[in-house]
Amino acid sequence: MFRSTQIYGALAAVLLLLLVPLATMGCSDDDEEENAEMMPGAACLSCHGPGGEADDEVFSVAGTVHADGEGTSGAQGVVVTVTDSQSATVTMHPNGVGNFFSEASLSPPFEVTVTNGNASSTMSGATGDCNGCHAAGGQVGRLVSP
Numbered sequence: 001m002f003r004s005t006q007i008y009g010a011l012a013a014v015l016l017l018l019l020v021p022l023a024t025m026g027c028s029d030d031d032e033e034e035n036a037e038m039m040p041g042a043a044c045l046s047c048h049g050p051g052g053e054a055d056d057e058v059f060s061v062a063g064t065v066h067a068d069g070e071g072t073s074g075a076q077g078v079v080v081t082v083t084d085s086q087s088a089t090v091t092m093h094p095n096g097v098g099n100f101f102s103e104a105s106l107s108p109p110f111e112v113t114v115t116n117g118n119a120s121s122t123m124s125g126a127t128g129d130c131n132g133c134h135a136a137g138g139q140v141g142r143l144v145s146p
């Protein structure tokens with residue numbers, strides 16, 4: 001009796017040691033990494049597009065507006081407006097890290113305006129994965145607040 005209690009006690013301790021770190025890892029994945037502030041600057045639609053790893057949450061348009069070309073912080077108070085080829089318009093307010101995204105049904109090509117107070121910059125002929133082109137080392141530099 002005494003022996004088997006000791007064995008069960010040891011087994012329980014081992015299980016706890018294994019389970020506690022696993023549970024903690026699960027939490028940080030869900031709460032800190034895979035949310036609206038995830039991976040600023042990354043090409044969102046590579047995962048949030050049809051067939052992507054996060055295609056339960058498909059975006060028609062998504063990206064990041066940075067405060068500066070270094071990409072160290074998100075632009076605050078800017079507005080991103082997208083008008084599609086059928087004149088449907090979506091207005092997005094980037095969050096704390098500068099990320100913006102929409103699941104609205106849109107058909108490219110898009111007319112895009114990024115507004116910061118009285119300043120604005122525009123682009124014609126955009127498609128939805130803004131950071132796919134706008135990235136350090138990409139076809140054009142990071143998307144920066146006007």
Ligand code: HEC
Nearest residue numbers: 034035036038039040041042043044047054057062099101
């Ligand atoms: C490497 C793949 C990958 C990239 C790149 C990526 N995501 Fe995600 N994202 C995920 C996964 C996986 C989840 C978990 C939930 C899911 O499958 O929708 C997630 C979840 C989210 C959620 C929460 C969805 C919900 O309802 O819980 C948002 C919002 C989001 N991502 C926005 C973005 C934005 C904006 C970008 C680009 C700046 C981005 N993601 C880039 C894989 C990615």
Ligand code: HEC
Nearest residue numbers: 061063112114121122123126127128129130133140143144
């Ligand atoms: C296929 C590549 C590509 C995609 C996708 C793309 N852009 Fe661009 N973007 C460019 C290029 C190249 C320029 C510079 C020349 C021009 O203005 O057309 C540019 C210029 C801009 C400008 C003008 C200011 C600047 O940084 O030069 C803004 C604003 C802009 N894009 C926003 C967006 C937004 C928002 C999205 C997503 C809806 C987007 N772009 C998607 C390639 C792209």
